[in-house]
Amino acid sequence: MRAFTKETSGVVAIPGVNCDTDQIIPGRFLKADRAQGYGQFLFHDIRRRDADGELDPRFPLNKPGADQATILLVEDNFGCGSSREGAVYALVDHGIRALIGPSFGDIFYNNALKNGLVPVRLPVELCDALEDHLTRFPEAQVTVDLEAERIVLPGNFGTHPVQIDPFAREGILRGLDEIEMTLTYKEQIQAFESARIASHPWLGR
Amino acid sequence: MAPAAAPRTMLGKIWDEHEIMRHPAGPSLLYIDRDMIHEGSFHAFADLKRRGLKPRRPKQIFGVADHYVPTLGRSARDAASPAIAKMIDTFDENMEWGGVRHFGLTSREQGIVHVVAPEQGITLPGLTIVCSDSHTSTQGALGAIAFGIGQSENAHVLATQTLWQTRPKTMRVTVDGALGQGVTAKDVMLALIAKIGAAGAGGYAIEFAGPVVRNFSIEARLTLCNMSIEAAARFGMVAPDEITFDYVRGRHFAPSEQEWDGAVAHWRELVSDEGAVFDREVVLDGAAIAPMVTWGTSPEDAVAINGHVPDPSAFDSADKRKSAAKSLDYMELTPGTALDGLKLDKVFIGSCTNSRIEDLRAAASILKGRKVVIPAIVVPGSTQVKEQAEREGLAATFKEAGFEWRESGCSMCAAMNGDVVGPGERCASTSNRNFVGRQGPGARTHLVSPAMAAAAAISGCLTDVRRL
Numbered sequence: 193m194r195a196f197t198k199e200t201s202g203v204v205a206i207p208g209v210n211c212d213t214d215q216i217i218p219g220r221f222l223k224a225d226r227a228q229g230y231g232q233f234l235f236h237d238i239r240r241r242d243a244d245g246e247l248d249p250r251f252p253l254n255k256p257g258a259d260q261a262t263i264l265l266v267e268d269n270f271g272c273g274s275s276r277e278g279a280v281y282a283l284v285d286h287g288i289r290a291l292i293g294p295s296f297g298d299i300f301y302n303n304a305l306k307n308g309l310v311p312v313r314l315p316v317e318l319c320d321a322l323e324d325h326l327t328r329f330p331e332a333q334v335t336v337d338l339e340a341e342r343i344v345l346p347g348n349f350g351t352h353p354v355q356i357d358p359f360a361r362e363g364i365l366r367g368l369d370e371i372e373m374t375l376t377y378k379e380q381i382q383a384f385e386s387a388r389i390a391s392h393p394w395l396g397r
Numbered sequence: 398m399a400p401a402a403a404p405r406t407m408l409g410k411i412w413d414e415h416e417i418m419r420h421p422a423g424p425s426l427l428y429i430d431r432d433m434i435h436e437g438s439f440h441a442f443a444d445l446k447r448r449g450l451k452p453r454r455p456k457q458i459f460g461v462a463d464h465y466v467p468t469l470g471r472s473a474r475d476a477a478s479p480a481i482a483k484m485i486d487t488f489d490e491n492m493e494w495g496g497v498r499h500f501g502l503t504s505r506e507q508g509i510v511h512v513v514a515p516e517q518g519i520t521l522p523g524l525t526i527v528c529s530d531s532h533t534s535t536q537g538a539l540g541a542i543a544f545g546i547g548q549s550e551n552a553h554v555l556a557t558q559t560l561w562q563t564r565p566k567t568m569r570v571t572v573d574g575a576l577g578q579g580v581t582a583k584d585v586m587l588a589l590i591a592k593i594g595a596a597g598a599g600g601y602a603i604e605f606a607g608p609v610v611r612n613f614s615i616e617a618r619l620t621l622c623n624m625s626i627e628a629a630a631r632f633g634m635v636a637p638d639e640i641t642f643d644y645v646r647g648r649h650f651a652p653s654e655q656e657w658d659g660a661v662a663h664w665r666e667l668v669s670d671e672g673a674v675f676d677r678e679v680v681l682d683g684a685a686i687a688p689m690v691t692w693g694t695s696p697e698d699a700v701a702i703n704g705h706v707p708d709p710s711a712f713d714s715a716d717k718r719k720s721a722a723k724s725l726d727y728m729e730l731t732p733g734t735a736l737d738g739l740k741l742d743k744v745f746i747g748s749c750t751n752s753r754i755e756d757l758r759a760a761a762s763i764l765k766g767r768k769v770v771i772p773a774i775v776v777p778g779s780t781q782v783k784e785q786a787e788r789e790g791l792a793a794t795f796k797e798a799g800f801e802w803r804e805s806g807c808s809m810c811a812a813m814n815g816d817v818v819g820p821g822e823r824c825a826s827t828s829n830r831n832f833v834g835r836q837g838p839g840a841r842t843h844l845v846s847p848a849m850a851a852a853a854a855i856s857g858c859l860t861d862v863r864r865l
Contacts, residue, residue, distance in 0.1 A: 269596035277547035306549035
């Protein structure tokens with residue numbers, strides 16, 4: 193996982209409450225190897241006029257320069273629905289490093305953290321106001337500072353705390369490999385497991 | 398004298414029993430009893446191979462081919478495309494490589510993972526169960542902690558048989574009273590999601606309670622827990638009781654007869670204590686719930702079948718007004734349209750929500766002596782459900798009515814195997830998601846119960862099943 197300490201970027205607002213992971217990456221693309229790069233599938237159908245047609249210039253990510261942004265502003269319950277980690281691969285491979293939104297789907301949120309994509313929760317009123325601001329000042333920049341646990345918004349929106357659980361934060365800051373870290377507790381796992389299987393022998397069959 | 402221990406919830410008890418340690422930074426290292434694997438797990442296997450690791454506890458991993466399997470035949474050659482066939486082959490190869498027991502395309506135990514796991518006794522009360530599928534919440538119906546994970550977490554489980562997890566908040570959903578005629582677990586869930594919203598239970602584990610839930614069969618409880626995730630809850634649970642024990646007893650991977658009494662004694666202790674405090678309580682009046690149908694592109698867009706397409710301007714939040722207008726545009730619906738009578742192009746009965754034997758019985762009971770007027774398919778949840786339905790004569794009823802009788806798999810719910818609803822087509826579906834493009838690019842989905850789907854197939858439009 194690529195480490196994340198601090199990111200400053202323009203912001204693209206993706207419209208729609210309950211933007212589910214089928215919108216982020218349609219199911220038919222989930223067969224691809226990761227080596228092919230998932231960025232090409234990001235918002236595949238909703239950024240087009242029809243599923244396989246040309247790009248819709250009205251979709252925010254299709255506007256000139258929008259591809260440069262590494263931070264997206266999203267609406268309530270972003271990433272709900274299917275557990276497909278391909279949704280996070282598509283965002284990460286496209287170059288997205290952080291998301292700002294009122295709430296995220298629980299499985300999507302965890303998947304994001306495992307891939308160094310930082311989901312920042314801010315109150316819905318603040319998100320709405322930021323969206324308005326971005327329509328007037330599309331060049332406005334935001335800084336997500338994971339080290340200092342804060343987000344710096346443009347205009348007079350000020351600085352706000354970034355609340356990511358300290359365990360995940362530590363992992364992302366240092367780009368840690370979680371499996372390797374967990375394997376350092378091998379003995380505790382082994383001891384627990386032996387007792388568990390002894391009391392639930394059907395688990396070991 | 399030591400003070401009495403505070404009353405605990407079922408979630409708390411099962412969680413504590415699986416906590417190996419707690420990290421100073423917060424999360425618990427949970428022991429995972431069983432991990433279910435499907436074709437999408439190729440990313441996790443690639444990760445293991447890159448690390449030079451193998452599955453740590455292959456006997457606690459179970460593979461089932463479901464997302465990509467063809468429903469018109471039982472060979473990878475029947476797959477809709479070479480790329481889809483490759484997914485099925487890669488799955489078999491990975492299962493062989495990892496030494497993981499698996500129910501492939503030709504296995505009599507094959508089916509949709511969340512139908513197969515309870516059926517085989519893999520799902521048991523008191524276990525922690527994961528699967529890289531959001532509908533793993535289904536399996537909590539037997540009194541387990543069961544939740545969906547991504548492929549990074551799946552690789553972590555395969556390598557360590559554990560996961561770092563933060564304990565969710567708890568929500569108790571009590572369904573009081575009794576359900577009216579023609580009202581099912583599916584309708585209860587659509588009513589709940591309409592009430593609390595598709596984000597309503599984010600961060601919570603739901604425990605379903607109350608007389609309606611206690612009287613539900615395991616099949617109905619599975620439907621209930623299945624759609625918890627559509628309310629954003631990663632976990633849905635029902636306390637185990639005699640109905641649960643009767644269901645589990647004798648199943649292949651369940652405790653043996655010698656172990657049975659001990660296992661049940663332990664399971665009885667898992668239920669939430671009297672006086673246990675939930676972070677949130679929601680109460681539904683069962684008698685007030687009607688057969689439900691969705692009109693939009695989120696499961697929260699649900700109303701009673703005798704209701705109408707709402708006017709987007711009637712919603713409180715600006716965001717919802719915008720998204721409802723967009724949904725209606727996609728669904729090609731105008732505000733005020735009666736849902737009862739809305740013309741359809743297709744009907745799909747299947748998915749981990751509604752493809753178990755009781756679902757098929759409910760649909761078949763409506764179809765007896767009637768004919769469908771639009772294309773309709775039924776995809777049993779598992780090969781065993783299919784065989785049982787054939788023995789009971791349900792398959793004959795479906796076929797005589799003009800339904801296509803398919804092999805089991807996720808089929809037109811996930812639309813990954815080539816079974817799709819065409820662009821612009823309107824489908825009444827017993828699945829769980831009416832998202833934009835979910836059943837195929839441009840497809841329009843109306844979520845309903847199996848009996849409502851059957852009623853829709855014979856009348857060619859959304860129909861209040863209570864009239865039939």
